[in-house]
Amino acid sequence: MMSTIGSADPVIVVGNGPVGQTAALLLARWGIPVVLLDRRPERDPIGSKAICQQRDVLDVWETVGAGRRIAAEGVTWTTARTFYRDHELFALTLPDHGSSCFPPFVNVSQARTEQILDERIAAEPLIDVRWSHDVTGLEQDENGVDVRCANGRALRASYVLACAGARGEDIRALLGVSFEGHSFDDRFLICDIRTELPGWSTERRFYFDPQWNPGRQVLIHPCPGSTFRIDWQVPGDYDLAAEEADGRLDRRIRAIIGDRDYEIVWKSVYRFHSRVTDRMRCGRVLLAGDCAHLVAPFGARGLNSGVADAENAAWKLAFVLRGWAPESLLDSYHAERHAAALENLDVTSATMRFLVPHDAEQHAHRRAVLDRAVTDRTAWSEVDSGRLAEPFWYTESPLTTPCSGRPFTGRPPRGTVPPAGPGTIVPDGPVRVEGRDTRFRELARDGLLLLATPGADVAAAAAAAKSCAAPVRVLELAAIDHTGALAGAFGADEGEVWVIRPDAHVAAVLTDPGAVEPALHRALG
Structure with a gap:
């Protein structure tokens, strides 16, 4: 500290x-x-x-x-399965850009x-x-x-x-x-249910129009302790107390889990905004x-x-x-x-337009996409059950120095990450610094970092670092990348200096030694 x-x-x-x-x-x-x-x-x-x-x-x-x-403590999942009625449309396996010590997602x-x-x-x-x-x-x-x-x-x-x-x-x-x-009219019912569902503990499951919630969606997430979080889309006038009282809530749950013992740990109804x-x-x-x-x-x-x-x-x-x-x-x-x-x-908002269509045209589009996706793989990319969270790319930030050799090509395809470059978060991987094994992102978050690839002017980078009031560390990629994994994840070229911010985002990728000091000061506003 x-x-x-x-x-x-x-x-x-x-x-x-x-x-x-x-x-x-x-x-x-x-x-x-x-x-x-x-x-x-x-x-x-x-x-x-x-x-x-x-x-x-x-x-x-x-x-x-x-x-x-x-x-x-969390449940690790790496696969997101999407279903339409009684068909599994596709399963998305989440990528690892670099060699992170963490899984793509954990549920806790x-x-x-x-x-x-x-x-x-x-x-x-x-x-x-x-x-x-x-x-x-x-x-x-x-x-x-x-x-x-x-x-x-x-x-x-x-x-x-x-x-x-x-x-x-x-x-x-x-x-x-x-x-x-705006706020959405439809509501969503959440139940945390403790039960045994073999084979479901490492997957997120999303159902469009299942027979046990016709015309709407159901999302199921595994949680620790044999608990499953189930979200049902329900009408805007949904009454949880009434459904509990007359047994419909029990029938709703059993339509998914079958005739097995369960315990409701928590339940709530909410509206999206x-x-x-x-x-x-x-x-x-x-x-x-x-x-x-x-x-x-x-x-x-x-x-x-x-x-x-x-x-x-x-x-x-x-x-x-x-x-x-x-x-x-x-x-x-x-x-x-x-x-x-x-x-x-x-x-x-795009996801919600697909999940909760506002008009007849959106309803027709959704039905056509889902029907086509049953037999046509090219339609899978149009099925929107939610693009999973990812870091934002500060490519247009006033702190970022653009690099013509590494242009940002826009939002990458779902389930992928953009190539490392100005504005992106750095890939992670094992590194060794002064005999100590650690991870690259741990180094990056200790202050500003100048990472020099082979052939870069390290002396010029060090001089630029001294011009800065903030803590700046200069490291050579070849000296710390003892496995070689990091160079590949970066896609690093010879003669580059990477300016990396304290939040592990890239501020600049430079080949001109004289550009390092201005990029450092730009990264500090």
Whole structure:
């Protein structure tokens, strides 16, 4: 962990859910004191909620000592099966770009994830957790933010990171930001069911129009402890209490699991929303997670995107507070994460148009695609059950230096990743540095990194590093890549210097030694 900054006011993080927890832990890792506020009196460990944790998010959590634990306790799945009525259309096997130590996805309840992150927070002296602190006032000046709470407490912050969740309307109102979008009419029933379903424990299953939910969808995810999360699309006037009372809920469940014992661990009914705020930076207040954007959960883009918000905000706040970067670096938080939110909105809105058609034309299109997909493989790409979460590509970021030799070719095909280049997250792999075996992304997240391929001007890279106030490490790829896997994953050419940000994204790929210093400074805003 970095040394603690001097007498500056702490960063206040509003919202003690997974996004706020992640932000607090990452800020503390950079030596930044944090006060973590939540309006609730205590944690409410109920229900699975956001269960699907993506590989790159596990990687972020590992930087604060939680990723491997969450992965070990979760159920690993690598295959997503899609069905139409009684036909299996296709099965998507998820890729590994590089040699990650984490599986593509693990399923574990949000409640358990929060418990593990709570344990890490309890061991961190720089984080002060305060429950029953409902924020009712935010007043900014040029040096900080005065935060007022409903319990009468007043606190002073250098910056505020608002991770108040989907119900963060009070925070958004205080900041005067919009939250445009719409809500879907159909509702969805969730049941966490403990039972034995042999062969289903390592797969996500998505059913279009099954006979046990005609005209709608069902999604089934495996969870730890022989528990399965089942989501049924139901009509807008669905009445859970009535269905429990007359036995229809039991029949609904048995239509899937058959005549076997089961226990309902948790159940809920919810409605999907697609909304995004117009600003994610409001002076000294940054918005993150569901407080800034809401998307339908098909593809697991909610919590996973929120953790990416937290990491993006944390390193930038830390670099500004430590004097390593100008405050203008924070403008790039909105530029990058708002673009990511719009990407998620576009992807999930397309999914919802396919899952819940709005008009006769959309209904006809969906039926035609599904009918054709039974016998025509070329139709599979048109079947949209949710494009699974993936890191955003900061190719248009003001921090990214374009490279004509490595242009970004747009959103890659479903289930694939773009080639490594400016704006993408780096591939992972085993490396050896000064006799110590570690992973490349662990090195990347220690600060700014200059990675030199064979033939690059290492002396010029080192000189550029010295011109930077922030911590910059210079490493030679050939010296650390003892297995050769990393060079292949990067697709690295001779004579290149890769500028890599503290969130493991590539800021630049350079062949001109004189371009390294400008690219470093650009990466710091």
